[in-house]
Amino acid sequence: MTMSSSRPYLVRALYEWILDNDSTPYILVNALGDDVAVPREHVKDGQIILNISPTAVQSLSIDNDAMQFRGRFAGIPFQVHVPMEAVLGIYARENGQGMFFELEGGEPSPPDPEKSGETRRPKPGKPSLKVVK
Numbered sequence: 001m002t003m004s005s006s007r008p009y010l011v012r013a014l015y016e017w018i019l020d021n022d023s024t025p026y027i028l029v030n031a032l033g034d035d036v037a038v039p040r041e042h043v044k045d046g047q048i049i050l051n052i053s054p055t056a057v058q059s060l061s062i063d064n065d066a067m068q069f070r071g072r073f074a075g076i077p078f079q080v081h082v083p084m085e086a087v088l089g090i091y092a093r094e095n096g097q098g099m100f101f102e103l104e105g106g107e108p109s110p111p112d113p114e115k116s117g118e119t120r121r122p123k124p125g126k127p128s129l130k131v132v133k
Contacts, residue, residue: 004064005064005084005085007084007085007087007101008062008063008064008065008084010090010099010101011027011062011067011084011087011090012062014090014091014098014099015052015062015090018090018091018092018097018098019053019054021092023092023093023094023095023097024051024053024056024092024093024094025051025052025053025090025091025092025093025098026049026050026051026052026090026091026092026093027049027050027052027067027082027087027088027089027090028047028048028049028087028088028089028090028091028100029047029048029049029050029082029086029087029088030046030047030086030087030088030103031043031046031047031048031086032046033082033083033085033086034083034086035066035081035083035086036081036082036083036086037079037080037081037082038050038078038080038082039073039076039078041073042073047088050071050080050082051093052067052069056071057069057070057071057080058070058071064084065083065084066081066082066083066084067080067081067082067084067087068080068081068082085103087101088100088101088103089101
């Protein structure tokens, strides 16, 4: 029997765990994935980091297929839609604790960060993030 992806369940659990620990949940998104709706002007190297804390977004919905919410980027409202397979990770801004996922089959890969001299995943304790409001 083939089981469904565990990613949406882990994302929901880690989101709650991060909030329960008075931290700020951030997600790393493959912005090149199918049906991803994010503000393209904030995409870097095919990825975008989004603050999904209750104070940063409105109407957050995390279901088994996708994550959706309304956010403001440089003061402009935007409806974000991220299919679950495009969520590359969820972690706490304050300390980098969380989980990162592998790309699932069929998803385009962002450019290789090692070839551009950049690291792909944030280093714990040293997040290089921008606050998204």
